[in-house]
Amino acid sequence: xAASSTSTTPRTIAxxxxxxxxxxxxxxxxxxxxxxxxxxxxxxxxxxxxxxxxPHGLEITSxxxxxxxxxxxxxxxSDLAKDLASLVSPAQAVVFxxxxxxxxxxxxxxxxxxxxxxxxxxxxxAFSGDAGLYExxxxxxxxxxxxxxNESTVGAGLPVVGTLKDLVAxxxxxxxxEGVFSGTMSYIFNNFSTPQPGGPSFSSVVxxxxxxxxxxxxxADDLTGSDVSRxxxxxxxxxxxxxxxxPLPQGYLSVPTASLIPSQLQHLITPENLASSAxxxxxxxxxxxxxxxxxxxxxxxxxxxxxxxxxxxxxxxKGEVKAELAxxxxxxxxxxSLGGSDNxxxxxxxxxxxxxxxxxxAGAGAEVTAMGVLGDLFRI
Amino acid sequence: xAASSTSTTPRTIAxxxxxxxxxxxxxxxxxxxxxxxxxxxxxxxxxxxxxxxxPHGLEITSxxxxxxxxxxxxxxxSDLAKDLASLVSPAQAVVFxxxxxxxxxxxxxxxxxxxxxxxxxxxxxAFSGDAGLYExxxxxxxxxxxxxxNESTVGAGLPVVGTLKDLVAxxxxxxxxEGVFSGTMSYIFNNFSTPQPGGPSFSSVVxxxxxxxxxxxxxADDLTGSDVSRxxxxxxxxxxxxxxxxPLPQGYLSVPTASLIPSQLQHLITPENLASSAxxxxxxxxxxxxxxxxxxxxxxxxxxxxxxxxxxxxxxxKGEVKAELAxxxxxxxxxxSLGGSDNxxxxxxxxxxxxxxxxxxAGAGAEVTAMGVLGDLFRI
Numbered sequence: 001x002a003a004s005s006t007s008t009t010p011r012t013i014a015x016x017x018x019x020x021x022x023x024x025x026x027x028x029x030x031x032x033x034x035x036x037x038x039x040x041x042x043x044x045x046x047x048x049x050x051x052x053x054x055p056h057g058l059e060i061t062s063x064x065x066x067x068x069x070x071x072x073x074x075x076x077x078s079d080l081a082k083d084l085a086s087l088v089s090p091a092q093a094v095v096f097x098x099x100x101x102x103x104x105x106x107x108x109x110x111x112x113x114x115x116x117x118x119x120x121x122x123x124x125x126a127f128s129g130d131a132g133l134y135e136x137x138x139x140x141x142x143x144x145x146x147x148x149x150n151e152s153t154v155g156a157g158l159p160v161v162g163t164l165k166d167l168v169a170x171x172x173x174x175x176x177x178e179g180v181f182s183g184t185m186s187y188i189f190n191n192f193s194t195p196q197p198g199g200p201s202f203s204s205v206v207x208x209x210x211x212x213x214x215x216x217x218x219x220a221d222d223l224t225g226s227d228v229s230r231x232x233x234x235x236x237x238x239x240x241x242x243x244x245x246x247p248l249p250q251g252y253l254s255v256p257t258a259s260l261i262p263s264q265l266q267h268l269i270t271p272e273n274l275a276s277s278a279x280x281x282x283x284x285x286x287x288x289x290x291x292x293x294x295x296x297x298x299x300x301x302x303x304x305x306x307x308x309x310x311x312x313x314x315x316x317x318k319g320e321v322k323a324e325l326a327x328x329x330x331x332x333x334x335x336x337s338l339g340g341s342d343n344x345x346x347x348x349x350x351x352x353x354x355x356x357x358x359x360x361x362a363g364a365g366a367e368v369t370a371m372g373v374l375g376d377l378f379r380i
Numbered sequence: 381x382a383a384s385s386t387s388t389t390p391r392t393i394a395x396x397x398x399x400x401x402x403x404x405x406x407x408x409x410x411x412x413x414x415x416x417x418x419x420x421x422x423x424x425x426x427x428x429x430x431x432x433x434x435p436h437g438l439e440i441t442s443x444x445x446x447x448x449x450x451x452x453x454x455x456x457x458s459d460l461a462k463d464l465a466s467l468v469s470p471a472q473a474v475v476f477x478x479x480x481x482x483x484x485x486x487x488x489x490x491x492x493x494x495x496x497x498x499x500x501x502x503x504x505x506a507f508s509g510d511a512g513l514y515e516x517x518x519x520x521x522x523x524x525x526x527x528x529x530n531e532s533t534v535g536a537g538l539p540v541v542g543t544l545k546d547l548v549a550x551x552x553x554x555x556x557x558e559g560v561f562s563g564t565m566s567y568i569f570n571n572f573s574t575p576q577p578g579g580p581s582f583s584s585v586v587x588x589x590x591x592x593x594x595x596x597x598x599x600a601d602d603l604t605g606s607d608v609s610r611x612x613x614x615x616x617x618x619x620x621x622x623x624x625x626x627p628l629p630q631g632y633l634s635v636p637t638a639s640l641i642p643s644q645l646q647h648l649i650t651p652e653n654l655a656s657s658a659x660x661x662x663x664x665x666x667x668x669x670x671x672x673x674x675x676x677x678x679x680x681x682x683x684x685x686x687x688x689x690x691x692x693x694x695x696x697x698k699g700e701v702k703a704e705l706a707x708x709x710x711x712x713x714x715x716x717s718l719g720g721s722d723n724x725x726x727x728x729x730x731x732x733x734x735x736x737x738x739x740x741x742a743g744a745g746a747e748v749t750a751m752g753v754l755g756d757l758f759r760i
Contacts (some may be wrong), residue, residue, distance in 0.1 A: 033551050158737065159539040159546075166539075166755040171413050336716040340735045347741075351748050355720045357538060357741035367731045375546040379759070 012092050013380060014055075016044035016084055018077065019099030020069065023122060026370035027099055031377075032062050040377065043087070044080060048100075051075035055087055081108050085115030095380055097373060098123050107133065113140035113148060120376045122152035122369050127237065128230035129251040134237060149379060152372025154181065154231045155343045155363045163347065163359060164238050173350040174239050177314040180334060181231045183341035183364035184222040185310035187214045190338050193298050193308040195330040202294035203287040210284065214341050218280040220261055220269050228312045228323040229255035236314055236321055257323040260310070262290045301327045309334045333358065392472050393760060394435075396424035396464055398457065399479030400449065403502060406750035407479055411757075412442050420757065423467070424460060428480075431455035435467055461488050465495030475760055477753060478503050487513065493520035493528060500756045502532035502749050507617065508610035509631040514617060529759060532752025534561065534611045535723045535743045543727065543739060544618050552729045554619050557694040559725035560714060561611045563744035564602040565690035567594045567721040573678050573688040575710040582674035583667040590664065594721050598660040600641055600649050605690065608703040609635035612692045616701055619694070637703040640690070642670045681707045689714045713738065 017028060031040060041057040045065060050072040052058055052065075060068055075083075081096075088094050096112050098105050098121035106126035109119050110133070119137075126133055127150055141148055154160045167174060180186045192205045206223075209215050215222050229252040236242050261269060265286055273279035301308050306327035311334070314321050328334045338344055343363025346356040362368050397408060411420060425432040425445060430452040432438050432445075440448060455463075461476070468474050476492050478485050478501035486506035489499050490513070499517075506513055507530055521528050534540045547554060560566045572585045586603075589595050595602050609632040616622050641649060645666055653659035681688050686707035691714070694701050708714045718724055723743025726736040742748050 030551050034549075157546075157550075157731070159543050159739070162542075163539050166537075166751070166758070169414075169758050170537075170751040170754040171410050172751060331716075333717055336711075337713055337738075342735055351537070351745075351751060352741050355722055355742060358717075359539070359739055361727075361732050361737035362735060365731075371546070371550040371552060371731060374550040378546070378549050 011090075013040050013377075014043045014057075014087060014092055014094045015040045015097060015377065016046075016053075016080065016094070017042065017097045017099060018044075018046040018080075018105060019102075020045070020047045020066075021099065022366035023369045023373070024099035026366040027097065027373050028065060029062055030367075030370050030374050032060075034374075043094075044084070045069055046075065046077070046080065049074060051080060053080070053083065055083075077105055077108055078111070081112050081115075081117070084112065084117045088116040093118065093380060095120060095377060097121065097377070099370075099373065101125065103129070109133075109148065110136040110140040113137060113146045114144055116144045116146045118146045118380050119148040120373055120380070121148075121150055122156070122373055123150075124153045124227075124230045124234060127153060128233040131251060134251070147380065149376035150234065151376050152369050153234050155345060155359065155361075155372075156365065157368035157371040157375070158343060158345075158359050158361050158363055160343075160345050160359055161234070161238070163357065164235055167347065167349055167351075167357075168238055168240065172352075173241075174314075174316050174347065175350065176316060176348040177235060177345065178311055178348075179345035180309055180338060180343055181228045181312045181345070181363070182222060182225075182310065183343060183362065184209060184215050184219075185225075185228070186338060186343060186363070187212075187341040189307070189309050190340070190342075192294070193301065195302075195307060195335060197299070197302060199298070201288070201291040203284060203291050206287060207284050210280070217277065218274045218283065220280075220283055221274060223260040224269075225257040225259055225310065225323045226252060228310070229253075229257040232312045232314055232321050232323060239314070239316060242314070242316055242319065242321075255321050255323060258310075258325050260325065262287070262293070265290075297325075305330055307335045309338075333360075391470075393420050393757075394423045394437075394467060394472055394474045395420045395477060395757065396426075396433075396460065396474070397422065397477045397479060398424075398426040398460075398485060399482075400425070400427045400446075401479065402746035403749045403753070404479035406746040407477065407753050408445060409442055410747075410750050410754050412440075414754075423474075424464070425449055426455065426457070426460060429454060431460060433460070433463065435463075457485055457488055458491075461492050461495075461497070464492065464497045468496040473498065473760060475500060475757060477501065477757070479750075479753065481505065483509070489513075489528060490516040490520040493517060493526045494524055496524045496526045498526045498760050499528040500753055500760070501528075501530055502536070502753055504533045504607075504610045504614060507533060508613040511631060514631070527760065529756035530614065531756050532749050533614050535725060535739065535741075535752075536745065537748035537751040537755065538723060538725070538739050538741050538743055540723075540725050540739055541614070541618070543737065544615055547727065547729055547731075547737075548618055548620065552731045553621075554694075554696050554727065554729050556696060556728040557615060557725065558691055558728075560689055560718060560723055561608045561692045561725070561743070562602060562605075562690065563721035563723060563742070564589060564595050564599075565605075565608070566718060566723060566743070567592075569687070569689050570718050570720070570722075572674070573681065575682075575687060575715065577679070577682060579678070581668070581671040583664060583671050586667060587664050590660070597657065598654045598663065600660075600663055601654060603640040604649075605637040605639055605703045606632060608690070608692045609633075609637040612694055612701050612703060616694055619696060622694070622696055622699065622701075635701050635703060638690075638705050640705065642667070642673070645670075677705075685710055687715045689718075713740075 045052040052072045095118040103125045151161045233252040312323045344360040348356045421437045432452045475498040483505045531541045613632040692703045724740040728736045
């Protein structure tokens with residue numbers, strides 16, 4: 001039809017994927033399963049050590065990519081970025097998908113975006129850290145027109161970032177966002193603090209959460225609350241009215257964040273220990289000594305008819321952003337609706353005034369995170 | 381920068397808006413309030429009687445458009461469609477926004493799409509009716525590359541259609557979708573059937589719902605359940621695996637739908653009566669005679685520890701789609717989380733297996749519906 005040449009410019013979309021951990025592997029599998037005609041051509045696949053690269057498209061399958069990658073030569077991420085830049089043309093969009101959690105790779109986004117390469121990632125580092133890096137990302141994207149999409153940085157596959165962007169873009173006024181943003185914290189408190197009196201000890205719940213794979217390898221990585229303050233920082237940066245009052249110059253580090261690590265155990269939290277399984281065992285063991293304190297918080301809350309939940313709050317009207325262990329009435333959605341390791345996010349806005357817009361569901365896991373990434377790819 | 385010419389083709393987006401009722405007016409107001417640089421140029425504005433049209437952009441403000449439109453000449457929708465088609469070019473995308481609920485205008489979508497004009501609408505008619513029309517829409521869109529977006533046909537501004545599309549596009553398997561899809565039905569049953577025994581009579585709740593503006597001018601329009609079966613039809617058409625077992629040849633009319641209009645009152649429901657305020661008064665008056673029956677359903681449910689909710693269900697595994705008055709445990713989200721005229725939608729999928737993905741919030745109202753439309757416009 002005549003229309004096809006005028007209404008849209010046919011483009012191919014070349015995709016370079018970095019990171020082949022749990023999320024990366026799930027993403028590759030989902031990408032290769034997109035039904036024909038698959039609009040995406042996978043041109044690069046990198047681990048920290050090896051890179052498969054072919055501008056005309058890699059010839060790989062779900063079964064073959066792992067062995068092929070293991071024998072591929074190395075290529076630095078910045079060399080890859082240069083190669084990708086050279087492939088951008090009016091006939092071909094190029095997308096860099098970062099499925100790592102690397103700070104170094106996040107540092108390449110401004111260069112990539114500046115050369116017209118789109119960036120999609122569940123990696124929170126670039127959007128929750130140094131405001132300077134974030135501003136360079138926004139500026140590079142604005143100048144080249146290349147986009148950065150990060151739906152899966154908050155709530156994994158749940159429509160959280162996109163919903164916030166839509167609310168803001170269409171002129172709604174955000175009043176407050178509150179939610180349970182950490183799947184680990186959700187699991188822990190859904191099991192520890194219920195409307196019934198008593199219940200298991202805090203350390204025993206942490207122990208089970210770890211055994212079931214709901215925590216990072218070292219549970220202290222979750223109990224610091226920094227995963228929540230990173231997510232809050234990401235959301236906050238989409239709310240224009242917060243910028244003047246809350247510039248967050250240092251990113252998530254400037255968000256007041258309640259750590260659940262008892263101060264007496266703080267000395268156990270070193271970079272070496274966080275990477276050690278034995279140190280994690282010791283930490284959970286030591287945590288038992290503080291079960292009494294957590295018990296007391298739980299029963300104090302229940303005396304008021306409330307449960308404990310680890311929440312993140314962005315209060316636009318008060319200009320306040322915080323991650324804290326708070327008490328919620330047993331009739332509140334955080335008490336009645338939550339289960340498992342669900343995330344839940346309540347958007348209180350001018351339009352959703354009387355009752356908030358709520359998004360809820362699994363907020364972590366390789367499959368749902370990869371889905372958030374692939375969803376963004378479809379939006380390019 | 382060199383990149384800007386290669387990475388994206390700069391395009392302007394010309395927007396033609398039809399329908400200036402509550403949703404249309406809210407949409408125009410939101411569109412005119414998009415912060416600069418506003419990427420959209422409003423080129424046409426039509427009511428059923430008048431059309432403002434200027435290919436270079438209408439010079440209107442939030443205050444001036446109503447009086448200007450009232451003195452504008454008429455133009456048929458099909459003439460407008462021809463004018464729009466002539467404006468499509470590689471440098472300019474053209475979007476037709478249908479804020480009416482007109483079946484006739486819905487019938488123009490294939491023509492518009494076939495000539496490369498994108499279509500965005502909260503109008504359910506084209507997507508929930510005749511499968512032939514729907515197929516012509518899909519085909520025309522596929523051939524020209526012009527898109528049709530209808531996020532606001534289900535749940536207004538809530539991310540329901542988009543979430544379903546993302547789930548399907550990224551390869552998740554939908555098992556079941558269930559929800560309260562009608563704001564009116566939500567309001568009525570949230571007030572009529574609670575975990576406490578007794579409560580107001582059915583007819584009194586309908587009367588209040590009508591007085592508060594939660595119903596259509598004639599509440600029978602809501603009580604037929606067809607609003608729900610239309611929404612279910614729209615969702616069903618995005619689920620590939622349902623197609624063979626459930627072709628829905630007649631659209632929403634083939635969805636088994638429980639009407640809450642007592643059969644003895646069915647004779648009161650005529651096209652003339654539905655447009656008459658006096659007939660609506662009579663209907664609500666007559667409804668009192670059936671309060672006993674509704675009371676009994678309510679207390680029967682509560683004996684089982686359940687409440688009544690008017691729900692829509694798409695059960696993919698069973699190949700079953702239905703709109704019905706069902707009983708849900710008092711601990712179910714439909715009983716605990718719902719309030720006001722909230723919609724709630726639960727997506728049970730392969731990835732969201734143990735616990736569903738949930739979207740909840742106001743699912744009707746001019747502002748939130750217009751927001752869903754404008755959100756779609758940003759996606760073009």
